[in-house]
Amino acid sequence: MQLSPKHKGASMAQTRVGFIGLGLMGQGMAANIVGKGYPLTVYAHRNRAPVEDLIARGATEAATLADLARACDVILLCLSGSPQVSEVVTALKPGLTPGAVLIDCSTSDPVITESLARDLAAIGVDFADAPLSRTPKEAWAGTLDCMVGATPEVFARIHPIIATWAGKIVHIGGVGDGHRMKLLNNFISLGYAAIYAEAIALSEKVGIPIARFDSVIRGGRMDCGFYQTFMACALEGNREAHRFTISNAYKDLRYLESMANDAKVVTSMASAAKNAFAYAMANGGDGAEDYVPHLADFTAKQNGSS
Template identity: 70%
Template sequence: MTQTQETIGFVGTGLMGHGMAKNIVEKGYPLTVTAHRNRKPIDDLVSRGATEAQNLEELASASSIVFLCLTGAPEVAEAVAKLIPGLKEGAVIVDCSTSDPTVSVKLAGDLAEIGVDYADAPLSRTPKEAWEGTLDCMVGAEEGVFDRIRPVIDTWAGKIVRVGGIGDGHRMKLLNNFISLSYAALYSEALALSRKVGIPIEQFDAVIRGGRMDCGFYQTFMGYALEGNREAHRFTLANAYKDLRYVEAMANDATVATPLASAAKNAFAMAMATGGDGPEDYVPHLTDFVARANGLD
């Protein structure tokens, strides 16, 4: 068990956050959580030793480090505004969401004025690794802040890289998702074309799997296309679309042309516009939308 003077608050116990928070409390940190829409993860965490706060101000007042694992920049900004009245000088907010780095930099400046530190520490991998405590984490933070928060991140991450200063974690996460979500768009189009020219998915996979084009993302993605497992990679199409819009915004600020990122974004926009905006419409399901657009079942 970890012995520490830090007290942890966790906001956003969804697909990723539930497993992360579970690891924090099970490895000895005092943990405070608060309910939003779904009580099931809160009840589970309380059963493991966490304390439930009635609101974000109460959670902030009980915590020296607050982790956020939310949908995007608007939700993060809203949560921080509600946390501020309860935050003590010397506290740290760690944003594990995939967010807009310009918002991260602004929030960090606002928090610095009240003596609160900020770090962006977005994630890679899936809810399975969150539960197992083996996520990848890319951190943007001042060195001293990174040293302070790293032992807590160690409870739920297997790979931790300090990318640089504030905002750099979110910048790197957008680059990471640009690559992975472009794979998803590429695989979906390739699978549609494969079927159109008469090559079954099983034969397509037999060639790719184990070869130079294989990778971990391909394997989880194909868990749906090949095996029909709808929960093979539980990252929603809506979040993917949001992330690729953030990639475009970051590129616009940097005056970088992004024909490939924009093409990938448009694949997800098409899925969103044709019914893929539900809470259980996940990235591998993009294959269905691309197939239907090409006259396939």
């Protein structure tokens, strides 16, 4: 495993970069790519605002995905999951040329990732998985964490581009390993979320206010960055403290269960965390603005509290 230093951007090769998926994370990532000297081509799906912002920063817009593929040497995807990635890759293929590299920054199913890589290798195109961690704030700051699955040669080629938006880059292993590590990472973070939500509900039921609960945890051994963003919603009412949707969390935990099933590993804890998010999904938590810290609301309602 290789831990890479942040790329300083002293000399920018004119690698033509494409970016697809200008959502909560993608817009900030793309802004860093074009802002640090790379020719950038983007594609609009539904929301025009991020595209207009990036064009103002110097990016070019492609009319179709195939056009974007023809214009780019390296293409980053930051989408909802494997179905969307597979659909986009299919649309890109007519424009892809041998030597191109696709980088999937989504949280995807590693089985699908490996299948896409084999399919693209047949036409001379490389594939890497480079999922990310942290929040939109760090995407704009260029300080995301990134875990990469790629051959050493592809990793060396894409590292400077990833380093425009990531402060910590770890080469995990071959294709698919980045997504495997990302699922493990999200299991831990989303497991925390389920624990926090249940602990808060129990605390209130036994008469301990959230502020008093927080006064014990904050600054102690159980404190961490994820706890603080979660509690910024539960304690301070900041509904956008951690803009990662409940629906994406549920999807990630389902992917984790599938990975564990293939490995014949018992998932007592992961399945419990997934079920906490499944309850939220089944009770109205599937909207675009229903974020992970809001899980505390659904857990409270499940236990007869408001």
